[in-house]
Amino acid sequence: MTSILEIKDVSKQYNDFSLKKINITLEKGYVMGFIGPNGAGKSTTIKLIMNLIKKDSGKINIFGFDNEKNEIKVKERIGFVYDENNFYEELTIQEMKNIVKRFYKQWNEDLFLFYLKEFSLPINKQIKDLSKGMKMKFSLAIALSHHAELLIMDEPTSGLDPLVRKELIDILRSIMEDENKAVFFSTHITSDLEKIADYITIIDNGEIILSRPKDSLLEEYCIIKGSKDILTPSIRTSLIGIEDNKYGFKALYNKKTGNLKSLVNSLIFEKTTIEDILLFTTKRGENYVSSY
């Protein structure tokens, strides 16, 4: 089976930042959350997928096609939702839609009107007068009205209130009832991912730290707390992102690969979250231990 999105050994060099041979694969039918600190390379990666900037090396296949050679063909089938507004502010929803729809062969006007109603978007309102949530929903309505099979979203939930975020997640859920679709989205709000993502990919400093099913991450990793006395060098190597204070330490631990079984009784094990995994695996400083 061909993947809906395949990024292979892609590099991009800037003066002060580089994306180092990254690999990401997403199968159709699933949602992948793409997370990492600011400046880690999330937007650069998304721009490369959308062919808005040129890669130095590597390959990006979408629906099995090279995204540069088949740009138009590929983009017809992608819905792109961007954090910043990429529409003409002075136009109304109606006018903007009339411009955009000409780019898509598969445009479905009835479907667009259905989503306008569903998302409560006022068709005659100027885009500059829309709230942030409405702009995001307008982008989404456009994406859905040309039957996009792959939704690529760059921080769609940032700056949105919890209600609108829940609305977006619910919309994504109904999209995912169709097993031929896939969603790739970057975000800072990891709690959104816990609700919907099938896969989590963490990027830091231009490198992919991990890219795995969310459930197995949450099962394998845990937060561990204990006395600093047990922190021998060999124990340190099986802990990730050790944080200590006067009265003890805290770290991320992989139950599957770690070797702390003998110390189980003197340690506290707690369930972890995607946010913890992000924070501990991308921690800066001398305690930084990568397990990958």
Place this chain on the structure above:
Amino acid sequence: MDILISNSSDKPIYLQIVNQIKRHISSGNLIEGEPLPSIRNLAKELEISVITTKRAYDELENDGFINTIPGKGSYVASINTELLQENKKSIVEGKICEAILLAKSIGLSLKDLIKIMSILYEE
């Protein structure tokens, strides 16, 4: 059919689904040949990811509780009564384990525990 997911439970979500569907089948709430919700619909309703429900269904299929026909959906399998009995027994064992742990924590002896059990059983 009720399926209730606890996010604070130590049990992984897929396992919670597996156990609850097994219980529905054992109790006769779900009968042989009855269709189950699709993986994607269940994920949507329970507000969890698709991969989680998929794993639950895979597990149920491996354990012989459901059959999945590609492109059509999943159905309650014909369960042999032995398997059903075995499954119910393991539920009983789990409950007894809980009781034993609690008993130990308050220093109740095995003898006392058995005594309580016998009285309750006869009721």
